[in-house]
Amino acid sequence: MNTVGPSEWEAFYRSHLQGFRKLNDRQAQALCPFHDDKMPSLSVNIVDGLWNCHGCQEKGNALTFTDRLKIPREQIPGWEVREKARIIAAYDYQDEQGQLLYQVVRVDPKSFRQRRPDAAGNWTWDLNGVRRVLYRLPELLAAPKDTVFMVEGEKDVEMMRGRGFTATTNPMGAGKWRGEYSESLRGFLEAVVIPDRDEPGHKHAGEVAASVSKVIERVKVLELPGDGIKDSADWFEAGGTQKDLMDLVQAAPLWTPTAKLFHVSTPIGEKQETIRMEAVPLGEFMVGGDPEITWSVEGILPTEGVAILGGTSGYGKSWMLADLAIECARGGLWLNHFQTSKGPVLYVDEESSERLIRKRVSKLLLAKGLQPQDLDIRFLVGRGLCFTAYKSVEQFRRLLERERPALVIIDALIRVFKGDENSSTDMAAVFAPVKTLVRDFGCAVLFADHQRKQPAASGIPGDQMLRGSSEKTAFIDTLLSLSKRDGTLFVEHSKSRYAEPVPSFAVRIYDNPEKTETRVEYVGEAEPLKKAARLEAAFQLLEHLYADEDSGYYRKELVGHAGEAGVSEKNLDEALKTWVLDDRLEAEKRKEGQGASKSYYRQKTHLNPSKELFHVSDPIYGRNGNDSATPPAQPELPATQGNGHDPAAHPNVQAALRVFGGRVREVLP
Incomplete structure (x- = not known):
């Protein structure tokens, strides 16, 4: 050490301490760097360089000060590097154009010094007047x-x-x-x-x-x-x-x-687990207000939720997803029924070819009278997205950062991870990054997924139909399960984390006669439609018996006819009740001879009933690259003002409405 004056000690400590203040010619005070100091408690003697803290009781000299704070000893006033010290490494600090500004030099014994080039090509061992920048x-x-x-x-x-x-x-x-x-x-x-x-x-x-x-x-x-x-x-x-x-x-x-x-506390190479846990007191926990749930699809898909649309291959999942992408991009009605929130859509497809997707989307757009440039939909097809590969997740994150979609559709879940779908551990590893992306970007994510093949009448709940681990159902917020019965496609809202599930409903997917347009539409709630199908034979019987005006029958006579036609008495009574509510029949009590009054049903003469009964056409499937569909047996739905078509105007739907006594809201919104 060389002899050092008060001004040098003052400059040294002032450069390394916060709140430094000179009190007199001998003393200064500052915030102590060795504990969480709020009021200056570190006392510094600027004559000899000694210091002590009145708060934490630490004390020492300039050497202990630099070593504790990892400050190079060469910065101590009067410190001289011995001649035997040798340079181990020199690290260049350059400006934006690559021009050398200064070097940080590591010497042996281990310490660090800074030097800058001078005009003569030599080194000056300080950084006075030199701009500081980040390394590299x-x-x-x-x-x-x-x-x-x-x-x-x-x-x-x-x-x-x-x-x-x-x-x-x-x-x-x-x-x-x-x-x-x-x-x-x-x-x-x-x-x-x-x-x-x-x-x-x-x-x-x-x-x-x-x-x-x-x-x-x-x-x-x-x-x-x-x-x-x-x-x-x-x-x-x-x-x-x-x-x-x-x-x-x-x-x-x-x-x-x-x-x-x-x-983390686990060894290198093992699965890392966080040990950061903090419990929140009830009073603090209850302070935060919960925002209202908002929806990408009203009542079905939250704006920051994860959902699965599950169905057996060929049921029409991809058609429903493509229709959803179009409607969310314009804020329209999904399936011509469910209100969506308008926003950009990212459609990821790891199953279908670009050609098939273009054909499918083209037919949907033609049916809706839309042009591709009208919609903010981006496609990512066959790019190998994998949620269990870090690099792929990071690339996908950068894509979301650029595009900022409100809805991400991924077809299909089984294609975007490596692992066993029957393993809860593997599936948890898939959903962990998905949850992070949803949280960070505030988007909804909807996967298509495959279900186990089961008989139509198996009665297995939709939440048990997905293939693989139950971790899928446990993680997601919404599950829509597809099933098909007697040619009709039904959708069950099997899980809904944030609201009551919507009633199960039927969907109709069909082409126009020229097979240039495809529509995917909500038909009605499943239970009324199933009831209509169940009672169809009974309605056909009544249509036959009451073909003539002023027809009338006692209930006993109707039961006899029903038995001959293979219609149960229960279904006959339901059909009679429906026609009475529909104002097609009038029920009254009549006597036969001296006996008790009996139920008599006669047709009202002011009606001219249609003989066409309710029927749901078979869905189209678009499998193996064939997107064509068998045209429905019924006439084209008539165009209406505004969005899409009016299902209630179709004669088959009118027949269904008659089944339910003209109560339109039981079948259509």
Whole structure:
């Protein structure tokens, strides 16, 4: 040590302490860096360089001060590097154009010094008047703007770079971050701060995270695991791999100003588990207001929900999904019935060819009178999306960042992961990144998925029909299950996390006679339609018996005719009740001779009933590249004003309405 005066001690401590204030010619005070100091409690003697804290009782000299804060000893006033010290490494700090500004030099015995080139080509061992920048600045500016790692020390940066990561650090170590450094990181999607495992490192990480969060939306602070691991260089030297690090990054939560440091305790290479848990008191828990649920599809799909549309291959899932994409893109009615919220749509298809998708969408657009340029729908076809591959998830995240869809449709779930769909562990690994994407981008995600093949009358609930692990049903917010009975396609709202499920309903998928247009439409609630099908024979019998005006029969006579036609007495009574409510029959009590009064049904003369009964056409399937459909046996639905067609105007639907006594709302909205 050389003789050092008060002004040099004052300059040294002032540069390393917050709240430094000179009291007199001998004493100064500042905030203590060794504990969470709110009021200045560190006393500094600027004559001899000694210091002590009245709060935490720490004390020492300039040497203990620099060692505790990891400040190079060469910065101590009067310190002289011995001649035997040799340079181990020199790290260049360059400006945006690659011009050398200064170097950080590591010498042996281990310490760090800074030097800058002078006009004569020599080195000046200080940074007076030199602009400070981040390490490897030109590389940062040229790198892909995905994830940047912030570490402590140039050696750690080089270790990260050698493994393919974009990384940087600030000069002179912990506590020396400057706000202007963050501007060099603007444009990156994510920043991961990896601190040294000590108190100054933790404090530094918080300062860096707070600063870069002003220019980067996603910021994480991650402390690396392992006994004796001090920093990222140690961690890699102990066997940590690129995949291990990316697994840790994916598991880490987003940084917030109040978040505790995220760290893990499991060995390198093993599945990483967080130990960060904080319970919230009831009073604090109840303070937050819950926003109202909003819907991508009213009553079915929440705007930040995950859903599955499940069905056996060929049932029409892809037609229903394509119709949903079109209607959500324009804020119309899905299936010409359910209101959607308008927003951009991303359609991911890993099963169908581009040619088949174009043909399917073209037929739907023609039926609706729309042009492709009218709709904000983006397609991602056959690109190998995989939710169990980190790189694929990150690429998909960048796509969502660019497109910002309100709805993501994925056809099909089985195609977008590697693993066993019967394994709850494998399926949980699929849904974990999905949940994160939904949370981060505020979008809804709807998967198509396959169901077990079961007989139509099996009676198995829809939530038990999906193939694979029950983790699927447990994770999602909404499940729609398709089934087919007697040629009719039914949809069961098997699970709804946020509202009562909508009643099961029937869907009709059909072409026009020229097979150039396809419509996918809601027909009505399932139970009334099933009732109509069940009573069809009874209605046919009544149509036959009451073909003549002023026809009338006692109930006993009708029961006899029903028996001959194979119609049960129960179904006959239901059909009679329906026709009475529909004002087609009049029921009265009449006497036969001297006996008791008996039920008599006669036809009202003011009606001219149609003999056409309700019928639901077979759905089209569009399988094996064949998108054509057998034209329905009924006439084209008549066009109406506004969106789509009016199902209630179709004669078959009119017949169904008569079945239910003209109560339109029981069948159609």
